[in-house]
Amino acid sequence: MTLFGKKVPILFSLAIWFIVWELIGQAKLSTIIPPISGVLAAGITILPTAKFSAAVSISLRSFIVGMALALAIGIPLGVVMARVASLGKILGMWVNIFISAPISALVPVLMAVIGIGETTVVITVFLFAVFVIILDTEIGIKQADRSLVEMARCFGARPYQVYTKILFLCALPEILAGVRLGAIRGVKGVVIGQLLIAILGVGELFELYSQHFLMEEFWALVIIVFMFAFAVSESVAFLERRVDYYANTR
């Protein structure tokens, strides 16, 4: 970032936001916006509580199980859709519908069918994450270098070797992009799923804080969830950057 022709660290813009927030909070313009200092203090007090760690552990569990399912089903399905043209056409339509559909609207239906519990949240995470993973994997495999596949066949590659040694690695930049976007959506899935269910994990805390008008705690939790989503996204982005050098030279 440059400001007045000088390089400024990215954190600087965050700092400005926090100052503005603090000023608005101190001015007591709205009860919904408490000063950031109060929010941070609230954050520090809620972090060590048993209720918070219980909420985090159940939310993390839902997220991890849901994401694991999304990866385990999404990547192979994307590969199959790219390699089997007829399946790609049939399923592609559904993937495109679901990727643009508001999945949140389905959560009440899931609650009715599966019940009000962790399973519903896991499935919500799965549904939020899986379609973008399928789509990106499919694109990655479809764009894989034909000539490399030919080369591998020429040097005697067996069909599984074409997948493991060529196609998968060719598609890795796209697959990782899909995983990153899927993970970001997955975090939304946890929060939305739990908010709608309202008796589980972070969602329960959100409900609790907003109903009792504990705005400082509420915002502290928002920031924690933001930071988590950012950390997940950045760690996948780190892997993406490691394969970047060949994504640009394919």
Place this chain on the structure above:
Amino acid sequence: MSADAIVEVKEVGKTYDGGVEALTGVSLGLPRGRLSTLLGPSGCGKTTLLKIIAGLIPPSSGEVWVKGKKVDGPGPERAFVFQDFALLPWANVLRNVAFGLELRGTPKEQRFEVARKQIAEVGLSSFESSYPHQLSGGMRQRVGLARALAVDADIILMDEPFSSVDEQTRRKFQEELLELLRHKQKTVIFVTHSIEEAAYLSDQIVLLSPRPGTVSKIIHPNIDRGGRDPDEIRRDKNYLDVVDEIWQILKQYI
């Protein structure tokens, strides 16, 4: 030129799915230990023919026999050098050259040893740990050639290997290729659209006519290359006659 044919192409035709007829009734013998060129204008199906010999594309009619066996897919006695190099962008030169052996399950130490030797032969020893995107076009094609040599195939199929390489590098490359192949006694089948390249390199030139591709003429240039300077060869009367003879035939197709 009494060498026996290591590759026999018998009445091969190829019609693509869209109904485009690329080749029709192609019959050829490609002599063992010699360099044969498939030459013709673009769209004459020369690359298609090469890929049929490689076993990458099945012919629509006719058959190809390699070392007395009918071709029904790629085989270890044939190695391919690609026009676009087809190097793994995520692997360094050493791994790329060893890739053919990796697919065969050769242990790491062993395949890297073979690869190092081939890399040295194509003059890239100090680039073993470089990645393809760090190399020039000419160097990349050396890697492609080293990879083909590493699997120790008898027949090396080259699809316009020098077309993405600049002119100066190309000449040097041609000279080195001749030297290397004479030394190793490989059979080479070489696709090109360059008349000079064909005349300079080949023991046998197969001229193909366009759409659908068929053998128009087979020329055996009788150029004495033994121990002669490349520039001397390029001034040789036989060489110039061959270039002219090819041009007289090819210009009808343009």
